[in-house]
Amino acid sequence: MQETLFEVFECSLALAAGVLGDVFPCLALADDPDLPTLHDYALRAMERILQLNSIACRESALHGLGHWQRDYSEKVTQIIDRLCEAHSKADLRLLAYAQSARCGCVL
Template sequence: MAALSSLSFEEWIAFVFDHPATGPEWYWAEDVPYWDAPARLTTEYVTRLFEDPLPALTGFTDAEVNMGLNYLISPGLGEHLFCLDDPSVEIQARVRCVRACESLFRQLFRPRCSPHLSHRDEPGRFPLNAVCYMWWDLMPVHGGPQEEDRRALHAAALETMGAILRMDSVACQESALHGLGHWHTAFPEETARMIDAFIRSHPHSRPELLAYARGARCGCVL
């Protein structure tokens, strides 16, 4: 397999997203190239994409974008987001990368996901619903060996999930609830506070979504 370490941003976008979304995912093929760039460059490219996704993703179908983002954030696939654990990258840059997820959700997922609930496998979901729902389940926000770094990254992730939970999008709300549910064990007070605020401010949301929120409040999510 060839290691890629010095692509331009545009070449990197093509490497991640320019693949047909039919048949087996491209990254399962034998001898596919893999990304092996310095963590600083990876952080720069991922942050740039998340902060301003639409120009970079123009021309790709939603199914191709879904597949590429899944590759990007999954620890067992592209492994790009391990840059968040790398102490060679300034903590400010890593925090910025985590916070950039809010822009990605606002600009990409909010308008292009359907209002179907993924945890119920509701038919009719749009392609991007899949990676939107699994975002905070897959994205590794561990923080690396330094305790101060971990605190900063965890705070940024929680604040970002809270901002996404406030978006007027069922798919984004469900994604944030999914993430907060998984983070409940480590941060019970913070996650409960955000979920309680959501339930109070959305009394007319779908009963199924409110039930999911109540489950997430005690960590009962898959």
């Protein structure tokens, strides 16, 4: 069994952050006229979370972005590419997870 970053940083923050990416997509119903705006703000929020100095929060944001990749592939790719460029010396496991999220491969 592969160890995840959450297992390395066992804490309540990691547990709480871990589910954030799973519930974020449930922001509005498909026919909501504000849906594009809400999704834009959600993507911006996930990008800002990537700037926090918490590996658990960053992993959570990457997880959420991985779920959004199918519908927003260009934006997700740009966000993740900016993270990888700005934090090229980050934990290698986080950078590997970023590449997985970039193609929507998150569990």
